[in-house]
Amino acid sequence: MSIQSTPLTAAAVRPLLRGRFGEPYLWSESCSSTQDVLRGSDLPEGAVAVTEHQTGGRGREGRRWDDSPGRSLLVSLLLRPPPGAAAEQLSLVAGLCVAESVEEDRDAASIKWPNDVLVSGRKVAGVLIEASEGAVVCGIGVNVLQTEAELPAQTRLPAASLLTASGRALDRATLLASLLEILEHRYDAWRRSGLAPLLDELEARNVLRGRDVRVAGEAGTAGSIAPDGRLTLRRPDGSTTLVGSGEVELGGP
Template sequence: MTDMLSSEAVELHLRGRFGKPYLYEPECESTQQLLVDSGLPEGAVAATDHQTGGRGRLGRTWEEPAGSSVLVSVLLHPPAERRLPELSLVAALAVAETVELAVVLAAQVKWPNDVMLNRRKVAGILSELSDGTVVVGIGINVNQTRDQLPLGAPTEPASLRTATGTTYDRAVLLGSLLMRLERMYDVWLDAGLDGIYGGLGARDFLRGRRITADGEPATAVQILRDGRLEIETDSGEVKALESGEVLFAR
């Protein structure tokens, strides 16, 4: 089983246009920085075995032992009218389906950009826009042991290994992810979130849960077809969130 995301290991598992070209660095500050302002075509991918400055939403850091995660960014050129938050949900659904296939357990999408397994976070997505180009950064906890996962995170983390007791070939996992992401991205370009809403709705982790949205107690209703999260506050007000910090009661 390979323990690297090198070109030699991953290109064997690439079946579509995503990953052409495929950039690999054993260590870098972040895979997103390898693609921003690169001038590369849509579908270019950058991956690493260790990030020294990985970031998540709201400026949080993404930390992991070297060689334990899938750390990848994909360069995309969606039409200007497409909403960036929708793209994070597209990527999250692709990750959830990839994880499900690997571990044979139900994975869910936690709005706006996390993937959950057994009520714990196994993956996060960060989409960033720069001069009409979007870089979608994805981090999946794969082979970390329990004591290698970070403490004090807002959402309790897990890895595929802690969920199943099995280690996984990260190159195979990445190839599977890129295939699904490419397919879902094309559907989204053609039909918007309507094209994947069935899969997204079926994996809506927050649906019906008690949450705190930007500090306000509420109940999550559903992810809407435009990518917003519908909630009902304790005062009975129904809102649709564009973004924000959503915590759920365990």
């Protein structure tokens, strides 16, 4: 049976917020995508769009992001990083924040470079970064309350929700407030120093390290996450390269 959840309206979430992220807070019962709500707007940094259901949710490379209404966190955050900053690194920053926010009293969450969050080897969350004209819209989708029957079956990675991974029905408003607080802290550290202060924690969650993968036309063994956010790949001939983007497929050459 599906678990009922209180909608993530401003009245439910604003009293829980503990920082500057979340104002203005734009909630809707349904929309095409929370990314579309913020893209191209003149809203200030920290503006958040949240919905209960997306009719056109998407992930990286144009893939669909399906949800069950009222079961997920579907949130986009507007950021305005310094000119020249490596905005693509924010995928890892946000992934780290999601992992931190979902793992308390549960199995440790790991990061599958560059934008997925896993619990017990199954995907519970994804991050989508879209940058234009000095602004970045950071979209985050977290499966929270879906049952096994409500999770998508045909996915590149086996899907899970925090409910199926932990057996606990978490309060979405509390989770959202925690995520935004962690995001603010980590984003400010990134603005000051890039990925350097986050690398140890990212590496501790790097689920790809030591695994055979294929990415961006290259096959090899995944290594560490480099200081600029790229993934180290050791080729079969022993040479190494750095991969900046691409879909990671698990498996040998």
